[in-house]
Amino acid sequence: MKILKRIFREDFPYLLAFPGIIWQLFFLYIPLLIILIFSFRNYSEGSGFVGWTFSHYSKILKPIYISVTLNSFILASLTSLLCLFIGYPVAYFLAFRVKKLKMLFLFLLVLPSWTNIIVEVYAWFFLLEKRGLISRILYSLKIISDPIHMVNNSFAVLLGMVYCFLPFMILPIYIILDKMDRRLFEASADLGGSKFHTIKNVVLPLSYPGIFTGFLLVFVPSFGEFAVPALLGGAKKAYWGTVIVDKFLLLRDWETGFALASIGIMFLIVFFVFAKILFFVLRKVFKKYKSL
Amino acid sequence: MKKFNLKNFLLRFLLFVFVWGFILLCLYTPKIYNYFFRTTNSINVLMFTDLISQKTIEEFEKKTGMSVFVTYFESNDELLAKLKIDGGRGYDLLLTTDYMIEILRKLNLLKQIDHSKISNVADIDGFFLNRYFDPNNDYSIPYSWSEYGLAYSKDFFGDDIKDLSWSLIFNANDLSKAQGLKKYKVVMPSDPRDILHLASLYLLNRVKGLNDADLEKIKTLLIKQKRFVESYSSEKVDYFLYAKIVPIVACESSFLKKMQLNDPKAKKDFGFVVPKEGTLLSIENFAILNSTKNVEAVYKFIDFALSSSEMFETQKRYGINSVNKNDYDLVHQSVDSAYKFPVLEQKTEKLDTLQNDIDLEKLDELWLSVRVF
Amino acid sequence: MIERRILPKILHFMFVYLVYLFLYLPIFVLVIFSFNDSTVPFVWSGFSLRWFRALAHSPDLLIALKTSLIVASVSTFLSVTIGTCLVVASRWWRPFFLFNIFHANIILPEIIMALGLLSMFTFLKIPLGYASLISGHTLIGLGFVVPIVRSRFSELDPSLTEASADLGALPVQTFRRIVLPLLSPSFIASGFLVFTLSLDDFFIAFFCSGEKIQTLSVYVYSMVRRGVDPRINAISTILLAVSSLFVLALCFTKVLDQVFGQE
Numbered sequence A: 001m002k003i004l005k006r007i008f009r010e011d012f013p014y015l016l017a018f019p020g021i022i023w024q025l026f027f028l029y030i031p032l033l034i035i036l037i038f039s040f041r042n043y044s045e046g047s048g049f050v051g052w053t054f055s056h057y058s059k060i061l062k063p064i065y066i067s068v069t070l071n072s073f074i075l076a077s078l079t080s081l082l083c084l085f086i087g088y089p090v091a092y093f094l095a096f097r098v099k100k101l102k103m104l105f106l107f108l109l110v111l112p113s114w115t116n117i118i119v120e121v122y123a124w125f126f127l128l129e130k131r132g133l134i135s136r137i138l139y140s141l142k143i144i145s146d147p148i149h150m151v152n153n154s155f156a157v158l159l160g161m162v163y164c165f166l167p168f169m170i171l172p173i174y175i176i177l178d179k180m181d182r183r184l185f186e187a188s189a190d191l192g193g194s195k196f197h198t199i200k201n202v203v204l205p206l207s208y209p210g211i212f213t214g215f216l217l218v219f220v221p222s223f224g225e226f227a228v229p230a231l232l233g234g235a236k237k238a239y240w241g242t243v244i245v246d247k248f249l250l251l252r253d254w255e256t257g258f259a260l261a262s263i264g265i266m267f268l269i270v271f272f273v274f275a276k277i278l279f280f281v282l283r284k285v286f287k288k289y290k291s292l
Numbered sequence B: 001m002k003k004f005n006l007k008n009f010l011l012r013f014l015l016f017v018f019v020w021g022f023i024l025l026c027l028y029t030p031k032i033y034n035y036f037f038r039t040t041n042s043i044n045v046l047m048f049t050d051l052i053s054q055k056t057i058e059e060f061e062k063k064t065g066m067s068v069f070v071t072y073f074e075s076n077d078e079l080l081a082k083l084k085i086d087g088g089r090g091y092d093l094l095l096t097t098d099y100m101i102e103i104l105r106k107l108n109l110l111k112q113i114d115h116s117k118i119s120n121v122a123d124i125d126g127f128f129l130n131r132y133f134d135p136n137n138d139y140s141i142p143y144s145w146s147e148y149g150l151a152y153s154k155d156f157f158g159d160d161i162k163d164l165s166w167s168l169i170f171n172a173n174d175l176s177k178a179q180g181l182k183k184y185k186v187v188m189p190s191d192p193r194d195i196l197h198l199a200s201l202y203l204l205n206r207v208k209g210l211n212d213a214d215l216e217k218i219k220t221l222l223i224k225q226k227r228f229v230e231s232y233s234s235e236k237v238d239y240f241l242y243a244k245i246v247p248i249v250a251c252e253s254s255f256l257k258k259m260q261l262n263d264p265k266a267k268k269d270f271g272f273v274v275p276k277e278g279t280l281l282s283i284e285n286f287a288i289l290n291s292t293k294n295v296e297a298v299y300k301f302i303d304f305a306l307s308s309s310e311m312f313e314t315q316k317r318y319g320i321n322s323v324n325k326n327d328y329d330l331v332h333q334s335v336d337s338a339y340k341f342p343v344l345e346q347k348t349e350k351l352d353t354l355q356n357d358i359d360l361e362k363l364d365e366l367w368l369s370v371r372v373f
Numbered sequence C: 001m002i003e004r005r006i007l008p009k010i011l012h013f014m015f016v017y018l019v020y021l022f023l024y025l026p027i028f029v030l031v032i033f034s035f036n037d038s039t040v041p042f043v044w045s046g047f048s049l050r051w052f053r054a055l056a057h058s059p060d061l062l063i064a065l066k067t068s069l070i071v072a073s074v075s076t077f078l079s080v081t082i083g084t085c086l087v088v089a090s091r092w093w094r095p096f097f098l099f100n101i102f103h104a105n106i107i108l109p110e111i112i113m114a115l116g117l118l119s120m121f122t123f124l125k126i127p128l129g130y131a132s133l134i135s136g137h138t139l140i141g142l143g144f145v146v147p148i149v150r151s152r153f154s155e156l157d158p159s160l161t162e163a164s165a166d167l168g169a170l171p172v173q174t175f176r177r178i179v180l181p182l183l184s185p186s187f188i189a190s191g192f193l194v195f196t197l198s199l200d201d202f203f204i205a206f207f208c209s210g211e212k213i214q215t216l217s218v219y220v221y222s223m224v225r226r227g228v229d230p231r232i233n234a235i236s237t238i239l240l241a242v243s244s245l246f247v248l249a250l251c252f253t254k255v256l257d258q259v260f261g262q263e
Helices: A002-010 A012-038 A055-060 A063-097 A102-114 A117-128 A133-140 A154-179 A182-190 A195-206 A208-223 A227-232 A240-250 A254-291 B006-037 B054-064 B076-086 B098-106 B119-123 B172-178 B192-204 B212-226 B237-242 B253-262 B264-269 B295-306 B308-318 B325-332 B360-371 C002-034 C050-056 C059-089 C110-123 C130-155 C158-166 C171-200 C203-208 C216-224 C230-253 C256-260
Strands: A041-044 A048-052 B042-047 B067-072 B093-097 B140-153 B186-188 B229-232 B248-252 B270-273 B279-288
Touching (some): A012 A254, A012 B006, A012 C059, A012 C130, A041 A254, A063 A102, A063 A154, A063 A254, A063 B360, A063 C002, A102 A154, A102 C002, A117 A133, A117 C002, A117 C216, A117 C230, A154 A227, A154 C002, A227 A240, A240 A254, A240 B076, A240 C110, A254 C110, B054 B067, B054 B308, B076 B093, B076 B098, B093 B098, B119 B295, B140 B237, B140 B308, B192 B212, B192 B279, B212 B360, B253 B264, B253 B270, B253 B308, B295 B308, C002 C230, C050 C230, C059 C130, C059 C171, C110 C130, C130 C171, C158 C171, C171 C216, C171 C230, C203 C216, C216 C230
Parallel strands (some): B042 B067, B042 B093
Antiparallel strands (some): B093 B279, B140 B270, B140 B279
């Protein structure tokens, strides 16, 4: 009893903090560790756990698995770049051109991303399908001779991905742009810079943190995506995410799945570090250019 | 900077462990509950969807007063993964495909079946018994069967296809030119094992003993075929046909039979054929798990599901075919002759189940290479 | 001269308008056709609520809905509670790792989290079911609750808690009477967020829920795999309506920049 009282008096902060810490450790970091450790496990059908091995990694490093990871990398890059080029103008518009209806525009922007990803995918399926709206419109405008089924190909997959992740690129950029000190623009204009010049040398470099965040929030999930390629792509192309899911649920080869997952995670970490360095360098370069 | 107090540290460490233990306890609750409180008046069944209807289950529950809990799974490998985790504890009865029975048998997960306890066994056609995966049917009882074939749209191909061959699926490009048809796409099943079996029947006229060179040939064929494959899907057959997205689908007979039994228009518009090179046969079997605690109830359930009255309804509802000799004509009169059970005297390679002789890793890589680009 | 200056602005506006159209076209079509009377999915034949009624008659769907709601509620409660406790504790004990360990929740691909959880549960022979699913959702929830509550907490005037301590209140009492009420807006905001996330989550539910329970997302996924079905339209409309209400509430509490600004 005395110990309980003492815990409540002095150790209360620990009692409060431990559940959260334990949750993170136990449900996130330890599973990651398990993925890493088990990717070296040698497990055979009949006899169970046999020993440690690198064989799963040597399997993963064959060209075929590299191509699969490359597929995901290309998809994630395309998605991120498209989101960036479409999203930056929208963020700019929201930050600088809208005064009164800002809340409404933001609400409308965020709403689609809070819907179920399966619902989003299905919505596009419904739209792009052979008997769907787009096909009908094109058919009645005589642009195509037969209704076409626009799903089950890479176009539909990319479309679906951009659709899911666009708001995640726009928001971080908007937040950075919104917080920017407007006086910087006035100063630049005062110093004789044109609008275009201001955008290139003031707005853009200052928004790099937002771009970086947006890139992170789009690239990482789209790298691991498997629902969109499976449903909109007809399961015809193998991506990193789909192969891992297959390994776990379809082909009972968990160890290879672990190895593939570990490689993917390591790749993402390296990419994250590389991107951060890249942005850092870009910023330095722009600063130097500006000072000339 | 506070002095490092060992007593404090140990106390907090204990607190840490205690909180962790509490969380673990919450996670293990269902297991503990099951271990102590499992009712004996229930059975747990693991099976694919569309094999035993909810109605049958409810009838059984009403008749015997026992509860039946069904868990569905999407693929056989999912089933195997689940069973391996816990040795099958928590489940009593399985309903799964032929080749899985051999795998499960070798893992010692199955219980020997006492045939005397099931009255309907005598009526099961010999064609479905004593196969490689369970030589004396000690561990499994067949329940239903279906075969792969081509479901096609009569609109596109005409009422009768002249040359019944798998080339309609595997060689659609060249074929459509030769026969003056419009270019068309196809739909293939999603399980690479099934695809491999059909491809090797078409290309090599055999399915056993495939070596590396054979697999290479099959891989080339599948990669070439991919250009006109709309999708690899085993579930949306009726969708693809009704929506006229593709005019021909390689699928199990049960899909089309279900369509035709339940929609008279489907009989006119679509047909089902088994190509001349042969096809893949699939037999679903009951198997009892070693970990079962309620064997008598399981026998009663198997008996009930296999009875003629239930099979009649099941066949009509799902399009699967019964293994019971007496059930054949009841339903088959109303549909295409393709569904009449095949030449049953010989067990030929032309109509055979999946074997377990493919190296999974090679299959894996083959399937991956087909889908990489 | 004037045209040259206005033209880019007009183009800019049109571009943004097109983007919003792109974002909403599928949703509009989906919702409109959920009220379609005909059984043939794409041909409009009148307004009808039949698909909504059909939903009410699908027992599997109702069970999945109940499961999703239970999981979402419990996960929200757990993540808000645990997250808030942690943030409050940081007032007295703040090791360097306390907040950094939560960044990973948002950075990692969900598929990795889901697979990791599945592997760990399998390895430790923890049964997959409500408990495993709720733990996963709470984990995601924590990744959002902690930054949100923390930023609100750091805006609180520390002199209030110091004053209360000076007046002789134990940490417990300070917590209950001073800190908790001041933090409540952030509870509500992050609670809405986590609830919506949990309802919409697919990856964790797909891997970690086991076979005996099925959430709404997994149910819709298995329906979508079978092709086009107007009932999916109907349930999507309902989900969209619920999400909109939550997002509307969220927008008014201005938490979005707190989440995205924390990177």
